[in-house]
Amino acid sequence: MIRxxxxxxxxxxxxxxxxxxxxxxxxxxxxxxxGENGAGKxxxxxxxxxxxxxxxxxxxxxxxDSRETTVATLARKVGLVFQNPDxxxxxxxxxxxxxFALVNFGMPKEKVSEKVEWALxxxxxKQYRSRSPFLLSGGERKRLALASVLCYDPEIVILDExxxxxxxxxxxxxxxxxxxxxxxGKTVLIVTHDIEFVSDYIPRVVVMSxxxxxxxxxxxxxxxxxxxxxxASLISPQLAEISWDLGxxxxxxxxxxxVAGINEMIRGLHG
Numbered sequence: 001m002i003r004x005x006x007x008x009x010x011x012x013x014x015x016x017x018x019x020x021x022x023x024x025x026x027x028x029x030x031x032x033x034x035g036e037n038g039a040g041k042x043x044x045x046x047x048x049x050x051x052x053x054x055x056x057x058x059x060x061x062x063x064x065d066s067r068e069t070t071v072a073t074l075a076r077k078v079g080l081v082f083q084n085p086d087x088x089x090x091x092x093x094x095x096x097x098x099x100f101a102l103v104n105f106g107m108p109k110e111k112v113s114e115k116v117e118w119a120l121x122x123x124x125x126k127q128y129r130s131r132s133p134f135l136l137s138g139g140e141r142k143r144l145a146l147a148s149v150l151c152y153d154p155e156i157v158i159l160d161e162x163x164x165x166x167x168x169x170x171x172x173x174x175x176x177x178x179x180x181x182x183x184x185g186k187t188v189l190i191v192t193h194d195i196e197f198v199s200d201y202i203p204r205v206v207v208m209s210x211x212x213x214x215x216x217x218x219x220x221x222x223x224x225x226x227x228x229x230x231x232a233s234l235i236s237p238q239l240a241e242i243s244w245d246l247g248x249x250x251x252x253x254x255x256x257x258x259v260a261g262i263n264e265m266i267r268g269l270h271g
Contacts, residue, residue, distance in 0.1 A: 022213070033191045079150065079152070093130050175201040
């Protein structure tokens, strides 16, 4: 369980990056956090592993107040993949990067080797195992950063802009992996601007604007509220755009509903 209770946080003397945010995410949920640049999304998730502490209010992760424990302790439960992988990678080789947290947590050598091989295969990094992480492409570094977190099997997985630099095939593989993790009972949070990825794969969205939580609910309902999207400076999903262009008033993004409307329009043109 993740719970934020009336959390406020500011950087130096600037206006609040988070302003009285209250949010609850149950164990095993799959949630996207969306909003414009500067909305407070990354600031929020950095509170979940203790990198930031609230000025007021409190953050509870698995029943533990983030102010009463260490980042290292929370890191065993909360795996955070940064938006910029260069802020996370440091080892001499890809293989050593994958093994670092496992060794640090005291995992047996045989288990470390097993998990490293799994990650190299799952994230298509086998051919780079002896290469420096900083010689990889941007997309490959993103995959390595994610793999290095998933290797140690945290209960909560948080990814900040994970689809940046990934092609459509890699996005589909990522979505499949995250779905599997979620089906295994892990809580998965995604911070993203990729609205199409959210509408295709993620059932719940939290919408932020100006450091505040402005909406929270089923993806289909939130992403078809035009006034909400405009307030948060978000582009609506293509299916919603098609629905509106057809004059359809679906309360949620429903592919069958949109296709039926398109077919009806075509029949009218040929009628």
